Amino acid sequence: xxxxxSPRVLIVEDNPGDxxxxxxxxxxxxxxIELLVATEVDEGIRLLAPAHGPPPCLALIDLHLPKRDxxxxxxxxxxxxxxxxxxxxxxxxxxxxxxxxxxxxLGAHDVLVKPSDWNGYCSLIDDxxxxxx
Amino acid sequence: xxxxxxxxxxxxxxxxxESAKILLVDDRPDKLVALTAVLSxxxxxxxxxxxxxxxxxxxxxxxxxxxxxxxxxPVMDGYEAASLIRKRRKSEDTPIIFITAMSATDNxxxxxxxxxxxxxxxxxxIPDILRAKVAVFVDLFNKGRAIRRQSEALRQAAEQxxxxxxxxxxxxxxxxxxxxxxxxxxxxxxxxNPAFLRIYGINPAVDPKTLSMSQFxxxxxxxxxxxxxxKRDGRVQEWHVHHRCLDGTRIWCSIxxxxxxxxxxTFYIDxxxxxxxxxxxxxxxLIAKAEELARSNAELEEFAYVxxxxxxxxxxxxxxxxxxxxxxxxxxxxxxxxxxxxQMVESSKRMQDLIRDILSFSRIGKEATSTHVACDEVLDxxxxxxxxxxxESQVEIRRAPLPTLLGDGVLIAQIFQNLIGNAIKFRRAGVxxxxxxxxxxxxxxxxxxxxxxGIGIPAECTERVFEVFQRLHTRSEYSGTGIGLAICRKxxxxxxxxxxxxxxxxxxxxxxxxLPSGAIQSSVGVPAQTRMEVS
Numbered sequence: 001x002x003x004x005x006s007p008r009v010l011i012v013e014d015n016p017g018d019x020x021x022x023x024x025x026x027x028x029x030x031x032x033i034e035l036l037v038a039t040e041v042d043e044g045i046r047l048l049a050p051a052h053g054p055p056p057c058l059a060l061i062d063l064h065l066p067k068r069d070x071x072x073x074x075x076x077x078x079x080x081x082x083x084x085x086x087x088x089x090x091x092x093x094x095x096x097x098x099x100x101x102x103x104x105x106l107g108a109h110d111v112l113v114k115p116s117d118w119n120g121y122c123s124l125i126d127d128x129x130x131x132x133x
Numbered sequence: 134x135x136x137x138x139x140x141x142x143x144x145x146x147x148x149x150x151e152s153a154k155i156l157l158v159d160d161r162p163d164k165l166v167a168l169t170a171v172l173s174x175x176x177x178x179x180x181x182x183x184x185x186x187x188x189x190x191x192x193x194x195x196x197x198x199x200x201x202x203x204x205x206x207p208v209m210d211g212y213e214a215a216s217l218i219r220k221r222r223k224s225e226d227t228p229i230i231f232i233t234a235m236s237a238t239d240n241x242x243x244x245x246x247x248x249x250x251x252x253x254x255x256x257x258x259i260p261d262i263l264r265a266k267v268a269v270f271v272d273l274f275n276k277g278r279a280i281r282r283q284s285e286a287l288r289q290a291a292e293q294x295x296x297x298x299x300x301x302x303x304x305x306x307x308x309x310x311x312x313x314x315x316x317x318x319x320x321x322x323x324x325x326n327p328a329f330l331r332i333y334g335i336n337p338a339v340d341p342k343t344l345s346m347s348q349f350x351x352x353x354x355x356x357x358x359x360x361x362x363x364k365r366d367g368r369v370q371e372w373h374v375h376h377r378c379l380d381g382t383r384i385w386c387s388i389x390x391x392x393x394x395x396x397x398x399t400f401y402i403d404x405x406x407x408x409x410x411x412x413x414x415x416x417x418x419l420i421a422k423a424e425e426l427a428r429s430n431a432e433l434e435e436f437a438y439v440x441x442x443x444x445x446x447x448x449x450x451x452x453x454x455x456x457x458x459x460x461x462x463x464x465x466x467x468x469x470x471x472x473x474x475x476q477m478v479e480s481s482k483r484m485q486d487l488i489r490d491i492l493s494f495s496r497i498g499k500e501a502t503s504t505h506v507a508c509d510e511v512l513d514x515x516x517x518x519x520x521x522x523x524x525e526s527q528v529e530i531r532r533a534p535l536p537t538l539l540g541d542g543v544l545i546a547q548i549f550q551n552l553i554g555n556a557i558k559f560r561r562a563g564v565x566x567x568x569x570x571x572x573x574x575x576x577x578x579x580x581x582x583x584x585x586x587g588i589g590i591p592a593e594c595t596e597r598v599f600e601v602f603q604r605l606h607t608r609s610e611y612s613g614t615g616i617g618l619a620i621c622r623k624x625x626x627x628x629x630x631x632x633x634x635x636x637x638x639x640x641x642x643x644x645x646x647x648l649p650s651g652a653i654q655s656s657v658g659v660p661a662q663t664r665m666e667v668s
Contacts, residue, residue, distance in 0.1 A: 017450045024457065064442075093445050116449045116485055117478070118456035 007132040008034040008056040012044040012073060013091070014065050018114070022060075025121040033132055041068035045076060048083060055086040058131040063092035063099060063111075074106035087131055152177045153198035153271045153278075158188040158214065159232070160206040168201065168232075171260040177271055185214030192224040198274030199267055200224075201254075204233040212244060228270045230254055312406035318360060320346035323401065332386070332408045334378040349376045351383070363392045363402065373409065385413040437495035441488045448488065452481035483614075490616035494601065497544060497620065498627040505651075506542040508535035508581065512570060515549040522557050526566060533571040536579050539651030544624035548632075549583070551617040552644050556585035558611055561639070578630065579650050584643040590636040598634065621646070 013019050019037055026033065036056060038044035048055060059077070063070040070090050077083050087109040092099060100111045115121045155177050157168050165181045172179055180195065182188040185206060192200070200218065204211035211231055218224045234256040251270075254263055306313055312329030316322045325341035333349060350356045355374060362369050372388045390404040455477040463471055512535060516523065523530065530553075553568060560566035569584040590598060590605065597603050599622040604615040621644075625632040630647035 015446065015450070017454070021453055021457070093442065093449060114449060115453065117452050117482075118460050121453065 006032045006034050008036060009058045009060060009128075009132065010036045010038065010044060010047060010056045011060040012038045012041060012065065012070070013060070013062045014039045015062070018062070018091075021115075021118075021121050022125070025125045029122060029125050031125060031129065031132075041065055041070075041073045041076075044073060048077075048080070050082055055083050057086070058128065059086055059088040060128070061088055061090050061108075062114075063090050063103065071102060071106055074103060074108055078107045089128065089131075153274045154178045154180055154195050155267060155271065156180050156182060156188060156191060156195070156197045156200040158182045158185065158200065158206070158211070159203040160184060161203075164203070168258070168263070171258070171263055172267055174264060175268055175271060185209030185211070185217070188214055189217055189221070192218055192221055192227070197224070197227050199228045199230060199270035201230050201232055201267070204231050228252075228273075230266060230270075232256060232258065310408070312408075314341070314346075314404050314406065316346050316402050316404070318400050318402065320356065322346065329406060332378075332384070332406060333376070334380050334382065349378075349386075351375055351377055359388065359390070363390050367392050373413075384408055384410045434495045434499065437491055438499075441492045441495070445485065445488050445492075448481055448484055452478060452485065455481065487614045487616075490614045490620065493547065494616055494620050494623060497623045502541055503539055504542060505537055506540045506545055507537045508545065508572070509537075511535075511542055511546045512549055515546055515553060518550060519553060519557065522554070526557050526560055528557055528560070528566040528568055531567060531569040533569075535570070535572045535581065536574070536650065538579055538648055540628050540648055541624075544627060545648070548621045548624050548646060551621050552583040555617060556583055556587060556642075558613070559585070559587040559642075561586065561588050561641075574650060575647075577650055578647040580645050580647050582643055582645045584641065586641040589638040589640055589642055590634060591638055592636070595634050595636060599632065 011019060011022060023035060036047050038047055061070040061073055074088060077088055088107065090103045090108045090111045091114050092111060093114045103111045112124065115124050155172060157165055157179060159165050160183055162183065165183065169179050169181065180191060182191050186209060202211045202215055215229050218229065228251045230252045232254050252266055254266065306326040309326065309328050312326065312332045314322055314325040314329050322341045322344040327337055330337055330339060347353060347356060359369060359372055368391045370389050374386050374388060376384050376386045378384055387407045387409045388404060390402050392400060393403055394400050455474060459474045459478060512532065516530060556568045564586055567586050571582050573580045594605055598605065599618045601619040602615040604613065622632050625646045628648050630649065632644065632646040634642055634644045636642035
């Protein structure tokens with residue numbers, strides 16, 4: 001965003017199938033963003049370090065991750081001064097209200113249900129466009 | 134004359150055994166004969182004595198209604214005889230009439246009265262007066278005797294009854310399975326029934342007095358504790374204690390003791406002992422079973438949740454990639470191939486619905502919260518969610534005002550959503566569908582209802598529809614997972630309520646479910662019917 005580079009989005013997702021569908025969706029919708037992919041929380045934290053440049057315009061975080069989960073990352077983001085302005089959206093296949101409430105309390109910008117078909121992915125990307133356009 | 138055999142023992146007049154006895158005492162036989170003749174008309178038994186001595190002998194063996202005593206007799210005169218008769222216990226109250234030829238003087242009469250005479254008759258005797266006076270005493274005697282007999286009969290009857298009761302009580306006590314005992318505060322047994330001995334495995338021949346309650350306690354402290362309570366409260370009810378039988382077997386006993394005191398201030402304990410070992414064991418087994426069931430239920434719910442959640446992930450992938458394949462490559466495969474793809478997409482959708490419903494079913498009650506729920510607002514949201522289906526099927530929704538109550542808003546919404554969703558789904562062809570939502574208060578409960586004019590439910594299925602995976606129709610007729618009503622029932626039961634359906638096949642159904650009204654004031658002020666409105 002500082003340079004003329006395309007906006008960057010971090011996705012923390014352990015399921016490569018989901019990542020692939022998301023990327024396919026971006027291509028289909030002709031969205032030009034740079035996708036940083038982390039398959040676990042610690043990797044995501046590394047990618048968010050100041051050494052890797054300014055924070056992405058959005059962190060898309062899977063709630064259920066092996067080892068540390070999405071809630072841990074939300075809590076981490078809250079206490080990092082340089083990341084406080086970065087919106088974080090939780091993706092979850094769970095529709096439990098309790099999960100949603102917990103994530104909002106931890107500072108999640110939104111909690112979205114993971115799509116279950118191709119059109120769902122396209123709608124999701126459409127919905128997220130507000131963060132990068 | 135002392136031993137004149139003619140009069141000594143005999144009975145001059147034969148009378149029925151019920152007649153009273155009259156004793157005539159005179160030293161002159163002619164007077165005895167004359168008196169007997171006068172008194173025989175009374176129909177009583179007349180016994181004669183010709184001396185005071187013989188009279189004394191006769192009063193020992195007979196019970197006289199009255200004694201007629203001649204005052205002037207040789208050896209022992211009438212006064213002396215009277216004073217001796219009075220001294221005999223048997224005749225101390227027998228009325229005595231003195232017969233005297235002497236003229237009445239105060240001095241004379243007072244002597245007789247002081248000796249217990251009740252009357253005087255002066256010679257020459259006037260028969261009618263004599264008969265009348267004697268008749269009064271005979272009558273008095275007979276009445277007294279009747280009263281004595283009656284009271285004796287009553288006493289005997291009471292005694293017999295008491296005996297019978299005692300026998301019955303003893304037989305009951307012997308047959309009872311409740312041990313009954315009496316012991317001292319120190320535990321020394323005073324008495325015990327056979328059941329008591331049976332409970333502790335003691336030979337019935339053993340004298341209970343040789344037993345001490347202490348020997349049955351595993352812990353003497355427990356017996357002391359029981360006694361403390363007994364001294365404080367005067368009684369102890371159903372105190373459960375672990376006891377040891379004579380052979381060492383451990384049993385559970387329920388003891389109810391009462392502290393009593395006898396006249397001289399000694400305390401003792403009256404107690405009942407019941408062997409409740411079997412009951413205790415059953416209780417323990419039941420508690421263990423309930424705990425096991427709760428544990429296994431919790432595990433099952435957790436399993437269902439985790440399994441459904443993890444099943445959902447790969448399924449999402451199958452469904453997403455199938456739909457992507459369909460999107461991108463539908464044109465490069467033939468019609469049959471597209472059919473296969475369609476099957477894949479549809480099946481994974483159905484699987485997703487199933488998993489979603491199992492998830493919500495297993496989740497009911499796990500995250501439940503209880504807040505003030507305005508059912509009207511809940512219904513607004515549910516109708517908003519169902520708007521597309523309502524528009525499409527042109528359902529007329531009639532709603533009465535609903536109450537605000539204490540419950541779980543998410544669950545209540547789920548109940549309404551499933552019931553109204555079903556009512557829309559199972560509408561009857563050719564009839565304008567109408568769904569009526571109403572509420573009615575019954576004591577501490579609100580009965581909410583969703584009524585439709587749809588296809589109805591066969592009477593034999595009104596219970597089955599609430600069970601998991603129970604479907605009354607094929608998928609080609611009506612879609613659905615068969616979990617919706619099971620979710621409703623679980624959600625209603627979570628609130629402590631109940632759900633029922635009344636239905637007429639081909640006419641419609643009415644589902645009613647109850648929710649506790651809680652302490653919340655109802656928002657419904659007037660009967661639902663009059664405020665019914667169409668939305």
